[in-house]
Amino acid sequence: MRGGSFKLFQVAGISVYLHFTWFLVAWYQISSASYRFHRPIWPVIEYIGLFIIVLLHEFGHAFACRSTGGRADRIVLWPLGGLAFVDPPLRASAVLWSIIAGPLVNVVLFPILQLLVMVTGRHGFIDISADPHRVLVDLWAINVLLLLFNLLPFYPLDGGQIVRALLWFRIGPSRSLRAAAVIGVVGAGLLALFAILKSSIWFGILAFFIFSQAGAAFQRANQMELEADLAARGAETTPPASPITGENPAPRR
Ligand SMILES: [Zn+2]
Structure with missing residues (x-):
């Protein structure tokens, strides 16, 4: 199990x-x-x-x-x-x-x-x-x-992941994930509306599943961007010790 x-x-x-x-x-x-x-x-x-x-x-x-x-x-x-x-x-x-x-x-x-x-x-x-x-x-x-x-182009459905992979060629892994996640959230909203109109519990569960997964993907994309940002900054400049506090102003991760 x-x-x-x-x-x-x-x-x-x-x-x-x-x-x-x-x-x-x-x-x-x-x-x-x-x-x-x-x-x-x-x-x-x-x-x-x-x-x-x-x-x-x-x-x-x-x-x-x-x-x-x-x-x-x-x-x-x-x-x-x-x-x-x-x-x-x-x-x-x-x-x-x-x-x-x-x-x-x-x-x-x-x-x-x-x-x-x-x-x-x-x-x-x-x-x-x-x-x-x-x-x-x-x-x-x-x-x-x-x-x-x-x-259907709603992340994390296959269509949404295909959209993400295609966007990846142009705008990179994190921004493509964020764009696909936004489309996924919109799609989940449409499916929820459909579920209400048709009184369908299945579409309701599905809308919730897509919404939660797309939401998590959105957060993951932000995290990826933040990490890439920090890595780029760390690579560009080895920050000097701050003259006032003596602390490193941009801690590397
Ligand atoms: Zn599949």
Whole structure:
């Protein structure tokens, strides 16, 4: 157990953890979807399909990060999705590739699922009212929704992190992070508004998650700037001892 998550398995040195709340939401989702299926096993299979799509997305992040020479050894799946703990080298291109590879997995899955839906539906291979076809249609839609949702430009969603990495090329790591964080806070506000209009608890939780993460990123950006400032000042001048107090006016960190 680690922060409410337990280890499921390990692939290529990457440990996959599952948060215990995943089961609560899985039970709720499966039981509320079961009326759409003839046999009770199919909503379970559909939820496992969703689990696999999210997992592949996170492995996309992890392996891309590894390919840049970074570290990635942990994936945690929880009800709102997955988190790949990636630590790419501090270069804009390495960060960009580590982030973009996740949504790219969904892009690759799109034609595969599309083909499966077409093949099973068209030739009477499977009755289109039958459960297997329904599961494939649902997974196709889930994959598209996950892709579109992840590309929303609200930090810390993938789209927001892509915006940050792109800005990094022009304005550096700390200012790009601050800009992305501001967009993230604005996005969280929009999602909160949407949650209220639709009375959606999910969007409410999501808005709160994005707001808190973007807020933390804003503070981190300020801290980075402060440290860079101090380092630059320390490098420029080795400050002389103050003639009055005898203290060093610009302490180095
Ligand atoms: Zn992602």
